[in-house]
Amino acid sequence: MQSVGNNSLNRREMLRLGAAGAGGLLLSGAASSQVLSPSSFILPPASPASPPAPVPAAPTSFTAPGGINPALFSKAKAALDSRGWIRHRDFIGVVDFATGSADPRFHVIHLPSGQVESYRVAHGSGSDPGHTGFLEYFSNRPGSEASSNGAYTTADTYHGKYGLSMKVNGLDWSNNNAMSRAIVIHNAWYAEPEMVDIHGKLGRSQGCFAFSRKDQWNVMQRLGGGRLIYADKIA
Numbered sequence: 001m002q003s004v005g006n007n008s009l010n011r012r013e014m015l016r017l018g019a020a021g022a023g024g025l026l027l028s029g030a031a032s033s034q035v036l037s038p039s040s041f042i043l044p045p046a047s048p049a050s051p052p053a054p055v056p057a058a059p060t061s062f063t064a065p066g067g068i069n070p071a072l073f074s075k076a077k078a079a080l081d082s083r084g085w086i087r088h089r090d091f092i093g094v095v096d097f098a099t100g101s102a103d104p105r106f107h108v109i110h111l112p113s114g115q116v117e118s119y120r121v122a123h124g125s126g127s128d129p130g131h132t133g134f135l136e137y138f139s140n141r142p143g144s145e146a147s148s149n150g151a152y153t154t155a156d157t158y159h160g161k162y163g164l165s166m167k168v169n170g171l172d173w174s175n176n177n178a179m180s181r182a183i184v185i186h187n188a189w190y191a192e193p194e195m196v197d198i199h200g201k202l203g204r205s206q207g208c209f210a211f212s213r214k215d216q217w218n219v220m221q222r223l224g225g226g227r228l229i230y231a232d233k234i235a
Contacts, residue, residue, distance in 0.1 A: 021165040028041065030040055051233035068107050069234055072076030076230035079151040083171070083228070088152065091222045095209070095231035097123060101202040108222050117222075119215040122191045123147040135203030135233060140170075140177050145195070145206040148175035148183065152229040155179075157220070162186040166220050168209070168229065175231075185223075187216040207227045 064073035077092045080086060091108050099105045104118035126146030127135045139146035150172030157166045165186040170178030188210040189205025202210075209229075211219060223229060 001218060034047050043056070043217070065109055065114040066107060066117065066118070068094055068109070069096055069098065071111075072098075072230075072232055072234045075232060075234075076151075076228070079171075079230050083151070086228055088225050088227045091227055093219070093223050093229035095121065095229065097127075097138075097149070097231060097233040100133040102133060102196045102200055106211070106215075106219065108219060110222075117218065119211060119219060120191065120193075120196070120202060121215075122188065122202045122205045122208075122210040125204035126207065128204055131201075131204060138174065138233070140174055142147060142177055142181055146179060147205075147207050147231070149232040150175040150230070152178060152231070153226050154185070154220075154223050154229065155226070159223070160184075160186070162188055162210075164220075166224065181207060183207050185210075185216060185220060187211055187213040191215075 003121045029058075029110070043098060064070040073094060076092060080089060080092055090111060092111060094107045094109060096105045096107065101120065101122055104120050106119045106121040107211060108117045108119070111116070123135045124145050124147040125131070126139055127137060129136070136148070138149045148170060150170060152168040152170055152175065155167035155169050159165070163186070165184045166185050168178055170176045175183075185205075186208055188203070188205065191210045192212045195202050209219075210216075213227040
C-alpha cells in the first residue's frame, strides 16, 4: 500500500512538474517569439541625403604667348584645331597685320613651350597704296598685289627670282587663290633691316611674305613641312 501511495504521489508530482515545465516552455517560446519578431529589426527611416554643394566653375582666362594679340592667337589656334589633318603641330606662324612693317609682327610660336620668335615681314603694295608702312585692307583677287588674310599651310620649296622660296596653300575663301597668285615666302632686299633704319618701314611685296635673308631661313626651318600660318588684322 505504501508503494502504491508513493507511486500515486510520484505520478501527481510528475504531472504537476510537467505542467509547470510546459508553462515555462510556453513562456520561453513566447519570449523567443517576441525577441525574434521582424518588427524588432525595422530601422528608423534614413534622412534623405543632402545634395552635394555645387562646385563653382573655375575661372577661365586666355592668354597668348609672347604678348601676341589674344584674339588673333585664339583665331590661329582655332584654325589649327579645326584641321586635324595637319600633321605637324609643334610650330605655327601668326602674322599680326595690325602693326606696321617696322615692327616684328610675324610670330613663330613653339606651342609645347609657348616660346616665340618674332620677325619683320613685308605686306603687299595693293594693301598699302600710299606706302605708309601699315596694311589698310586685304584682297584675294588675282593681280591685286595685296596681302590676303586667313589660314595657310606651307608647301614645296623652289628656287626663283629671290633664290630659295617656299610656296603656301590658302585654306580659306579669303586666301584660296594664294597658289595661283604665286604667294610665297621669300627674302627681298626691301625687307632687310637697313630699310627700317633708313625709311622707318620695309618695302612692299606683291602679296608675298617677304623677309630679310636671315629671317626667311629661320622661318622656313621652323614652319616647313605643311605647318600652319595664320594672318589677319584685328583692331
